[in-house]
Amino acid sequence: MRVEYIQPFISSLQNAFQMMVGCTPQRCGLRLCDGQCPTHEISGVIGLSGRAAGMAILSFSPELALRATSVMLMCEATEVDSDVVDAVGELANMVAGAAKAELEEYELSVSLPNVVIGRGHQIRFPSNVTPICIPFETEFGPLTLEVGLTDLRAPVGA
Amino acid sequence: MRVEYIQPFISSLQNAFQMMVGCTPQRCGLRLCDGQCPTHEISGVIGLSGRAAGMAILSFSPELALRATSVMLMCEATEVDSDVVDAVGELANMVAGAAKAELEEYELSVSLPNVVIGRGHQIRFPSNVTPICIPFETEFGPLTLEVGLTDLRAPVGA
Numbered sequence: 001m002r003v004e005y006i007q008p009f010i011s012s013l014q015n016a017f018q019m020m021v022g023c024t025p026q027r028c029g030l031r032l033c034d035g036q037c038p039t040h041e042i043s044g045v046i047g048l049s050g051r052a053a054g055m056a057i058l059s060f061s062p063e064l065a066l067r068a069t070s071v072m073l074m075c076e077a078t079e080v081d082s083d084v085v086d087a088v089g090e091l092a093n094m095v096a097g098a099a100k101a102e103l104e105e106y107e108l109s110v111s112l113p114n115v116v117i118g119r120g121h122q123i124r125f126p127s128n129v130t131p132i133c134i135p136f137e138t139e140f141g142p143l144t145l146e147v148g149l150t151d152l153r154a155p156v157g158a
Numbered sequence: 159m160r161v162e163y164i165q166p167f168i169s170s171l172q173n174a175f176q177m178m179v180g181c182t183p184q185r186c187g188l189r190l191c192d193g194q195c196p197t198h199e200i201s202g203v204i205g206l207s208g209r210a211a212g213m214a215i216l217s218f219s220p221e222l223a224l225r226a227t228s229v230m231l232m233c234e235a236t237e238v239d240s241d242v243v244d245a246v247g248e249l250a251n252m253v254a255g256a257a258k259a260e261l262e263e264y265e266l267s268v269s270l271p272n273v274v275i276g277r278g279h280q281i282r283f284p285s286n287v288t289p290i291c292i293p294f295e296t297e298f299g300p301l302t303l304e305v306g307l308t309d310l311r312a313p314v315g316a
Contacts (some may be wrong), residue, residue: 047205047269109206
């Protein structure tokens with residue numbers, strides 16, 4: 001995966017959080033993952049397919065997931081329930097949806113989002129894929145963006 | 159999701175296990191999930207998109223994941239490592255790939271598979287999607303197939 005593919009995901013994540021959650025996640029690094037990207041307790045996962053195949057993961061601390069749900073649904077979310085699943089899934093969907101529009105040469109479409117819940121869960125990519133992991137900080141807790149994408153287009157000249 | 163959409167996933171799962179793992183998973187039920195589908199410790203997750211959007215999950219007991227890896231990679235897998243991630247991801251990819259060929263009216267393509275690892279993890283769908291959950295038994299331990307798919311085609315007459 002080429003590093004420049006990550007930029008549309010970073011900007012769409014920041015836009016989605018500004019618009020939907022009222023905060024601006026601050027990047028605190030960028031790295032290629034060796035399969036041990038830090039994952040928080042609640043992760044939104046969404047597939048991408050077309051002329052590339054991939055997966056994007058947004059991983060939230062519980063505090064941030066509850067805060068995002070409270071703002072998005074105009075309620076007081078206090079436990080990880082189906083409202084939190086819907087809010088985290090919708091944020092994953094918005095981030096992937098906006099990023100794919102900027103990666104138009106891959107003609108990507110998005111799957112349904114799923115939300116993984118569990119302390120200490122790991123989400124791993126196949127060993128032949130090197131995802132890129134971007135940790136963020138927000139005023140309500142940490143957030144991680146992880147994206148792995150494999151180009152399926154025929155090589156030039158093939 | 160209409161119940162008949164699940165049949166291609168069931169038959170492709172049974173074919174993939176017969177061919178790749180040398181065992182035939184036996185169905186022990188079918189049910190619509192209320193978001194609490196039983197999940198085992200290692201889950202392969204793969205997105206589907208096209209004229210429908212969805213996600214398919216194959217959830218393995220550790221014993222079954224290790225056995226499948228040992229047979230597929232002709233090695234003696236004894237711990238959950240990147241070989242197990244690759245084997246579980248490849249089974250998810252095979253099942254979704256064969257099922258999409260039988261659901262050709264949806265022109266589906268598949269994302270990269272991801273593998274979720276963690277005791278007690280849950281994988282949840284958005285609340286407006288009712289996935290179908292099929293538990294299986296194998297001689298090496300239990301297995302669950304879960305599929306949620308939303309039709310994105312315009313309704314007839316629209």
